[in-house]
Amino acid sequence: MNIIKTELRNKTGDKWLNHRMVCYIERDIFTSIDDAKILDYFQGMRTRRVNLPRTSGSGARSTDVDVDMIHLEGATS
Secondary structure: OOOOOOHHHOOOOHHHHHHHHHHHHOHHHHHHOOHHHHHHHHHOOOOOEEEOOOOOOOOOOOOEEEHHHHHHHHHHO
16 A cells, blocks of 8 residues: 555555456456446445434424535544
């Protein structure tokens, strides 16, 4: 990992970079997969939006919240 990571990319997580490296290293396998199959797979996934319950007394409205953003915010705090 240290060879691939540079000073500009030192904040890139090892797990994230590892997943991208597999796609590059095993590119002969990935090029054999039909693009339409990949698109169908991701288009068939359900959305990750949830409705949060209305809070009492604050007057806040129930809104859609991206679950991935909640996880990201929790990881940085």
